[in-house]
């Protein structure tokens with residue numbers, strides 16, 4: 258029998274190894290971007306303790322890889338590397354930063370199929386969605402490679418004739434980028450590309466559930482010629498997250514933290530960063546209303562509901578959470594919705610025709626189960642689904658529609674993050690706004706209406722950072738993505754996203770004649 262082991266740069270080679278899962282490595286060895294090491298200072302490294310943790314495929318539980326379970330000592334090494342690299346990276350010509358980012362973009366495009374396969378393997382989303390994520394994620398690299406050349410200062414016209422005021426834009430320094438499992442590529446490129454363009458160096462801490470995509474991206478950044486120490490990826494198990502992230506938040510050499518994840522962890526990060534007055538950008542959870550008014554095009558509203566709700570099995574921060582449907586079209590909307598849901602095939606995302614993959618882990622499945630059971634116990638009606646799908650796999654939950662949602666139910670206020678459509682009927686526009694805004698969260702909101710006056714009125718009143726009008730997919734590299742209320746602080750994407758990684762410096766030249 259041929260045995261395989263990892264060489265010092267994390268590639269699979271023939272030889273003896275006791276720590277890796279041989280069958281899986283053999284099966285995956287054609288995916289040359291699957292790594293078993295973290296990436297620090299331009300090198301592929303293990304944890305200082307040599308501890309590892311397993312990454313598995315949520316569709317079938319198969320172990321995909323074992324990767325380093327790092328600790329504070331490992332993060333310290335990454336921080337030192339990023340600090341050393343910052344001196345050079347922040348001072349090279351923006352055109353040179355742009356060129357290196359463009360090289361990275363080209364390699365990401367060239368390897369898009371392998372990247373998409375890795376996303377499906379570790380995250381479970383249907384392959385077509387993974388390809389869409391790679392394209393979407395790459396668009397941030399392309400966008401910010403161009404923006405890197407346009408980070409300009411200002412000359413301000415003053416009232417005092419003997420003084421001239423200048424403002425320069427400068428990178429804030431080393432930054433920690435901590436990301437969620439659900440978009441393992443795009444949530445990183447959205448942060449990393451803006452940070453690199455601004456001249457910052459980075460320590461990336463990908464989700465414990467989906468670190469392989471991040472490591473594959475690091476390999477391509479390495480091949481693109483991005484200098485050592487500029488991009489570092491550290492990995493950790495669920496048990497190590499608090500200490501790894503805690504170190505990044507409290508080390509004064511790390512000047513900013515950009516976090517994408519739950520409100521719960523976002524609050525911890527905000528608290529940990531406060532003593533050092535550290536810059537934070539928090540992209541947190543949502544509770545999006547999806548309001549369908551009587552004048553809406555129902556066919557469009559139904560198609561948009563399907564595409565925005567079932568993307569990543571409902572595990573998207575901007576996924577609609579509460580469907581508010583006006584009484585005049587309520588029956589018609591539901592009838593059409595059920596027909597479309599009946600067409601959705603559930604299964605392993607690597608199989609053709611699968612539209613709904615697994616949830617990421619047992620905790621997520623249990624959360625959905627509890628939310629639906631609580632709603633049903635308080636009077637909600639299940640029209641379709643409403644249960645786990647053990648015959649498909651342990652982490653599958655059936656696409657579900659429940660109606661008669663009330664304020665007392667947990668599902669009314671909490672982010673569902675699963676394939677469950679919860680519906681309320683309303684009569685007046687005033688009532689719809691009252692319900693839509695009755696939440697602490699304010700990420701996205703959707704309006705379906707044929708009345709232009711209503712569209713402007715409701716867009717203005719919705720307490721959210723982003724509004725989709727007659728449209729369920731609103732993300733793009735060039736727009737400011739982010740929320741208000743407890744959904745976060747700051748924006749990612751567009752020229753706005755650069756500001757999270759820049760400081761202004763005002764220079765006054767005085768005593769001029």
Ligand SMILES: NC(=O)c1ccc[n+]([C@@H]2O[C@H](COP(=O)([O-])OP(=O)(O)OC[C@H]3O[C@@H](n4cnc5c(N)ncnc54)[C@H](O)[C@@H]3O)[C@@H](O)[C@H]2O)c1
Nearest residue numbers: 436437438463464465498499502518519522540541542574
């Ligand atoms: N607003 C946005 O742009 C956006 C985008 C994607 C996801 N999200 C939100 O992310 C959440 C789902 O993602 P998730 O389950 O990966 O979130 P999460 O908060 O559990 O994890 C996010 C990151 O923090 C790490 N982490 C987990 N527990 C930690 C702890 N105690 N201390 C320090 N770090 C910890 C994780 O490993 C991961 O890297 C949802 O609420 C979703 O709405 C928001």
Ligand SMILES: N[C@@H](CC=O)C(=O)O
Nearest residue numbers: 439440573574575732
């Ligand atoms: N789906 C969002 C990320 C949140 O999950 C996006 O489109 O960027």
